[in-house]
Amino acid sequence: MEPGTFHGSTVGRFAMSASILHRLREVLGDRAVRPDDGGEDEGGGGIPRVEPESTEAVAAACGLAHQEGWRVRIEGRGSWMPRDAPADLTISTCRFHRIVDIAPADLIATVDAGIGLDALARELAARGSWLPVDPPGRPERSLGSVVASGTAGPLRHGFGPVRDHVLGSTVVTGDGRVISAGGRVVKNVAGFDLTRLQVGAFGAFGIITRLHLRLRAQPAARLTLLATGPRDVLTRQARALMEDRLAAAALELCSPPNGDPDQWCLWLDLTGTDAGNRAEADRAVTGSEVTWTTVGPDQADQFRAAMAHAPLTQPVTIRIGVLADGLDETLDLLETTLAGGVVTAGPGRGLLRWSGSPDLAALRTIRQVGAEREMPVTLERGPWPLRKAFGYFGAYREGVGPLVSRLKKTFDPDSMFVVSLEGNGAEV
């Protein structure tokens, strides 16, 4: 069998599954191996699944898969990406969820990558610490999934993208090597930054098993304001706040939940001291052309949860890199090219997220126009046929495609992981 060949037919797959199960149990023991991942009815593919509990076990599984030429798909808690990539084996990090250490005095934590964001947030809060990462998806979405997809939510505005919170990582490569890069200090330039390579690589270069995180202290005070109105008014307001250098934790535009074009929302989150937050809120409200309403903590939590969950109501999510000055034009493009959908946009750090049910041709149009405007369009989530046809990133900019191919070869020599990240050959 050629390495990297998916074992296609049902009969062939059944025979392979039995053989794979046998080999996996020999190496990993019965406990870590499940005969299938829930079957196609449950969103799985009816293929064997391992749920290792240590980096060593992940490495053993990868080493075996590499040796046998099995194709592997990586799964966190199965709450974000559809479980439909064709493969011979699923490796899940769902039982790999320990908090190794939280050091509140140093504002650093080390955790297993399979930990759910909600569980981590609870443990951190109990120690007065906070990871300002609020990606789309369910509350239990695994941290490894968030890092692998390089995603972010509204807090990216004030605290940066997820890569700014990751200090180091342990990763298992496609041939079972264990690489530990970075460290447990907030500043570190020792060696090449291999951790950055894993952030946003969608698991093409390895399985993230452990992460060292930079934390913040729980904010002393948090103040949330909301304005509603027509889209253009709110985007103008967002630009005005930025030009006024407002120090916000989040400044996020959201499409109207009820489809009313006059009911777009602009969400403003302030963190810091109570006095500081009130001063910034006063600056935002004074002379504003929109009416701001202060939102209580419970309602704010509900709104944040709804924002994070909204993409899951749609089958496909893309994110577009676009700053405040290109926001209106890009929203117009989405409206004319992709009907409907759910939009959130943080113009400050240049991330617009659209979720809906697009056809491939429309998505390609978006990507083509995006390329002309030098805006990257990333497929964050979607069914496998779309991921396969559209690619996570599409065409790369000049000179990038060969580098990505060589990196893939370096970390996953026989393309064991199903995610390839190959460009479509063209350059933009």
Add this chain to the structure above:
Amino acid sequence: MNDRLIAQLGEVVGARWVRHRAAELRTFEADGLPTHVAKPRLVVLPGTRAEVIALVRLLHRERLPWVARGAGTGLSGGALAEDSVLVVLTRLNKILSIDPKRRRATVEPGVVNARLSEAALPFGLQYPPDPSSQTACTLGGNVAENAGGPHCLKYGVTTNHVVALEVVLPDGTLARLGSAHGEPWGPDLVGVFVGSEGMFGIALEISVRLEPVPPAIRTLLADFVTVRAASEAVSAIIASGIVPAALEMMDQACIRAVEASIFAAGYPVDAGAILLVEVDGNPAQVAAESAAVEALLMQAGARGIRAASSPAERARLWQGRKKAFGAAGRIAPDLLVQDAVVPRSALPEILDRIGEIGRTHAITISNVFHAGDGNLHPNISFDSRDPDLARRVKTASGEIMAACVEAGGSITGEHGVGADKREYMPLIFDETTLRAMCDVRRVFDPEQRANPGKVVPIHYCREWNQARSTARPSGGSP
């Protein structure tokens, strides 16, 4: 061979921009690290982007090793070019654009760090990474080293601000990494290029994110009887959740050196240590945070706290800090500025340990460092003409590195590995990870001719030995 090469290089950049005489080469035989010296084979100073590309292609065709260099202010021997062609990029010094609406700037690699913030200031913007050498160091060098600086505590280091790069790879091909919008275009290749110490190629254009200049700033000088008390104040501030814009410490030896120099800032010379703390933001936030910081400083045993009452006084307080390395140069003929990081809560113990190492080896160590980041800079003053002293300095450096690693830290926070720290890399990375670093280097530079022999101990890159047979790299024993 050299005559032919000199002629070829001269055709690309003009004969006057090729240096080949012994006296000329001596200028480029070291960077800011006094313990390492190596003479380049030739030095070439391209003046345009097109010349850099043509040079790299020429060197690739000729299969020659080369090293890129900015202002030569690095502190890890990273820009040493033993028997290699040194490509000096200081003539590429144009700020190509500043876009205030997008808060973006694009610069050539030879732009001096401080010039960018000066140019952005009229728009109410700044470029926060501010290494102590910022009036001389270049942004290309900052990208290569992932440079930091005092104000990186709140705002992040170079890698947190670079959004896109146009690079020429060592084989002469061009690549456009990242996007000006800030969202990566594919895997985060900008993230891996920044900090690659000139081993992945040359950044021809650097696009960075600018930050608004804060409307209010308050700078506090607190003095303590002991280093330990000052360290404990640092831990208390960090644990409180306040993120100052900067949180710097200086011990008595350093304070005295500064106060005896032309950079005297009015620091109390009888203090065991001082902390320079800066908070910024909106006025209400700054008032609340500085009150909280002052209370924490007093609780930790500060003898007194002085707030800068004017921009001029603030500038003076900062000048003392930023010129401390220069002032420490008065203590002895040579100064080794070390660089390591520890978890912030480990500061009190590690500073005691560094003092102990200094006493054991009878060497003079002063400390001025980014306390808020746990990023130490033990400065060793010595005379390199004394071989026994030089040996003790090397031994002490190794012991300091080992102590920091043992405390859960790293061997470098912002100076890079270069030639100086290469031998310490196995203290923090296992063999598999070091080999993976070599592999990633080969993704960008399959023939390993860009800045050869740096960062990763050579024996981890076995293929290196094959390259040696066809090229003339500087190498050096691991």
